[in-house]
Amino acid sequence: xxxTETVQNPGEIQLQSLEGTSRPVSEWLTTFHMAAVVLDPxxxxxxxxxxxxxxxxxxxxxxxxxxxxxxxGTGSDGAARFMGPLAESTLCLADPDRGFAQSLGLTTLPxxxxxxxxxxxxxxxxxxxxxxxxxxxxxxxELTAWTRPEIPVAADPAPYAGTxxxx
Numbered sequence: 384x385x386x387t388e389t390v391q392n393p394g395e396i397q398l399q400s401l402e403g404t405s406r407p408v409s410e411w412l413t414t415f416h417m418a419a420v421v422l423d424p425x426x427x428x429x430x431x432x433x434x435x436x437x438x439x440x441x442x443x444x445x446x447x448x449x450x451x452x453x454x455x456g457t458g459s460d461g462a463a464r465f466m467g468p469l470a471e472s473t474l475c476l477a478d479p480d481r482g483f484a485q486s487l488g489l490t491t492l493p494x495x496x497x498x499x500x501x502x503x504x505x506x507x508x509x510x511x512x513x514x515x516x517x518x519x520x521x522x523x524x525e526l527t528a529w530t531r532p533e534i535p536v537a538a539d540p541a542p543y544a545g546t547x548x549x550x
Contacts, residue, residue: 393486394502398476399459401466408483411476412500415449418523419476421484423455423492424465426546432493432511433469435539439495439520440473442532448497448523450474455481455492455548484548491545497523510545 394409411417420436422429440450451474454462462477463470478484487496487507495516497505506522508515513535524531 392502393483393498393504396478396482396486398453398478398483399462401459401463401470401475401477403459408498409502411449411451412498412502414500415447416500416505416523416527417449417451417496417498418443419451419453419496419498421453421455421478421487421489421492421494421496421548422465423546423548424457424461426492428511428543428546429493430465431540431543435511435535436493436495437469437473438536439516439532439534442520443523443527443529446524446527446529448527448529451476453478453483455484481549489548492548493545494548495519499526509548511540511543513539513542 396408397405399405444450453476454465455478458479459477462475466475491509495508497519499505506519508519517534520531520534
């Protein structure tokens with residue numbers, strides 16, 4: 384992680400919609416909490432978790448939660464290419480300078496993060512660690528009085544550590 388003097392509050396970080404409009408995270412949180420899966424489009428490990436991540440995010444789509452993929456290290460065009468057809472069904476945001484991951488103290492991607500609408504963190508899980516993802520999902524489900532998705536399921540990949548968030 385970067386020197387603490389350069390780490391921003393997650394709410395101040397600018398994320399780009401796939402249409403190219405940039406907004407601070409705080410504007411994505413005005414009404415709802417956020418559940419996001421942060422991915423690095425330059426690694427195989429992030430592509431391995433797409434189906435699982437979509438299933439987990441879809442489970443919260445009816446709750447008072449904004450669900451999103453945050454694509455780290457590329458702009459809106461690169462994020463759209465990486466997400467392909469998934470971008471049509473789930474909000475996808477680009478984090479070109481990796482500031483979002485850095486602001487949350489993430490060191491490994493993929494990551495599953497839940498953020499309260501006030502910008503505070505509910506929980507984070509790094510790499511594909513089903514138990515850690517289940518804990519974040521449980522905490523979010525409890526906060527929103529929603530049903531937690533089953534994590535893992537038989538179709539999910541085997542656990543893996545992920546890759547550095549800063550590459």
